[in-house]
Structures are given as structure tokens and as C-alpha cells.
Amino acid sequence: MVKNMTLSYSLIWFLVGVLFLIVELLLPGFILIFFTAGCWIAGLTAWLTDIGLPTQILIFIISSLLFLFSLRRYCLKTFKGSTRDDHEDPYINSKIGKTALVTKEISANTPGEIKVMGSFWRAVADESIEEGQSVLVTSQESEDGLTFRVKKL
Known part of the structure; x- marks a missing residue:
């Protein structure tokens, strides 16, 4: 029992x-x-x-x-786990400081396009940069992480 x-x-x-x-x-x-x-x-x-x-x-x-x-x-x-802010995305930050190739002309007022690390991204610059030139990615320009600021090498 x-x-x-x-x-x-x-x-x-x-x-x-x-x-x-x-x-x-x-x-x-x-x-x-x-x-x-x-x-x-x-x-x-x-x-x-x-x-x-x-x-x-x-x-x-x-x-x-x-x-x-x-x-x-x-x-x-x-x-x-933890959350992270989109601005701290290591994938985007890994492009800063890299050399890129301009695939569409960048003018002072109009964004162009660059190819960096195998992907295409919008890019802006303080000066006009022709297609085919190499540039340095200096920073992330937009909140969405899709546009980068570049400068001529």
C-alpha cells in the first residue's frame, strides 16, 4: 500500500x-x-x-x-542571447577601409555604385568618380546600411 x-x-x-x-x-x-x-x-x-x-x-x-x-x-x-543594433553589423563594418571598384559613375549630387567584397552597393562621394576607378570605402552613409561614402585612391 x-x-x-x-x-x-x-x-x-x-x-x-x-x-x-x-x-x-x-x-x-x-x-x-x-x-x-x-x-x-x-x-x-x-x-x-x-x-x-x-x-x-x-x-x-x-x-x-x-x-x-x-x-x-x-x-x-x-x-x-543578445540583440545588436543594425549600425554595429559586422558584415557592413567589414567593408569600411576596403578598396572597391566603381561600377556606375559617382557624381557629387548623384549616388553611383561600387563593388566591394563581391557585392554591389550604392556609393556617394564629395567629388565625381568615373566608372572603373578604384576607391576607398570610408564610412557607412545611410541608416539602412546600403550606401557607403567613398574617396578616390
């Missing part, structure tokens, strides 16, 4: 842990996942040993809080 009761407690702990997990997935705050782990530890302990419900609840509380306070900060850094 005691073994059946222990088995039902461990099943209840497992299902409550699954419920915590589902709620965590629906409302991500990265807190309930640690209570999921606490439920499963309490359920595993109830299944492997013959302990009463008050002890199981104590194991759940201690393990959940221990995981929460010791692992949450580390897990947030690992799983949430």
Missing part, C-alpha cells in the same frame, strides 16, 4: 512539473523552469525512497529555490 502511495505521489510531482513547463513555454520568464526541476526532483525522491508528503514538499521548495538562485542568471545569458 505504501509503495502505491509513493508511486502516485511521484506521478503527481511529475505531472505538476509538466504543468510548470507548459506554463513556462507559454509565458516565458525563465523562472518556472526551475520549479519544474524541483517537482521532478521531489517526484524522483518520492519514487526512490519512502518519505512522507511534508518531506517531499520541503525537497521541492529547497531544490527549486536552489536552482532558481544559482542557475537563473547563467541560463539567461546562455539561452536568451
Whole structure:
């Protein structure tokens, strides 16, 4: 009889842990996942040993809080990732300082086109630059990252 009761407690702990997990997935705050782990530890302990419900609840509380306070900060850094501003795009910044070839003439008032690192980009300059000349990419000119400022070499 005691073994059946222990088995039902461990099943209840497992299902409550699954419920915590589902709620965590629906409302991500990265807190309930640690209570999921606490439920499963309490359920595993109830299944492997013959302990009463008050002890199981104590194991759940201690393990959940221990995981929460010791692992949450580390897990947030690992799983949430980080965002970056488009202005800090390494793909665009990698073109600054490179030599490019003018593929469409650049005049003082009209953007032209350059080829740098195998891609074609809009380009502006303070002076007119003819097609076929080599230029140096000096900076990103537009907010969208598609236009660069160049100067003659």
C-alpha cells in the first residue's frame, strides 16, 4: 500500500512539473523552469525512497529555490542571447577601409555604385568618380546600411 502511495505521489510531482513547463513555454520568464526541476526532483525522491508528503514538499521548495538562485542568471545569458543594433553589423563594418571598384559613375549630387567584397552597393562621394576607378570605402552613409561614402585612391 505504501509503495502505491509513493508511486502516485511521484506521478503527481511529475505531472505538476509538466504543468510548470507548459506554463513556462507559454509565458516565458525563465523562472518556472526551475520549479519544474524541483517537482521532478521531489517526484524522483518520492519514487526512490519512502518519505512522507511534508518531506517531499520541503525537497521541492529547497531544490527549486536552489536552482532558481544559482542557475537563473547563467541560463539567461546562455539561452536568451543578445540583440545588436543594425549600425554595429559586422558584415557592413567589414567593408569600411576596403578598396572597391566603381561600377556606375559617382557624381557629387548623384549616388553611383561600387563593388566591394563581391557585392554591389550604392556609393556617394564629395567629388565625381568615373566608372572603373578604384576607391576607398570610408564610412557607412545611410541608416539602412546600403550606401557607403567613398574617396578616390
